[in-house]
Amino acid sequence: LENxxxxxxxxxxxxxGRAYVVLKPGANLDEGAVLDHCGTQLARYKVPKEVRFxxxxxxxxxxxxxxxxxxxx
Numbered sequence: 001l002e003n004x005x006x007x008x009x010x011x012x013x014x015x016x017g018r019a020y021v022v023l024k025p026g027a028n029l030d031e032g033a034v035l036d037h038c039g040t041q042l043a044r045y046k047v048p049k050e051v052r053f054x055x056x057x058x059x060x061x062x063x064x065x066x067x068x069x070x071x072x073x
Contacts, residue, residue, distance in 0.1 A: 002021070003021045006072065020052050
């Protein structure tokens with residue numbers, strides 16, 4: 001499992017968190033399970049409002065996730 005959370009525009013709150021998640025092959029996880037887990041580990045205001053599953057996250061040459069390349073709309 002690999003993930004990144006970025007801020008995305010929101011009409012009411014200005015910005016909310018969106019989690020991008022890459023699952024390992026054979027993993028069975030849905031948005032509800034991710035949000036439930038986050039809810040038990042994080043303060044309520046830190047829990048992302050949305051989860052998107054993608055095939056891979058963009059990385060630079062040293063392996064750092066390039067969050068600025070993730071869709072914000």
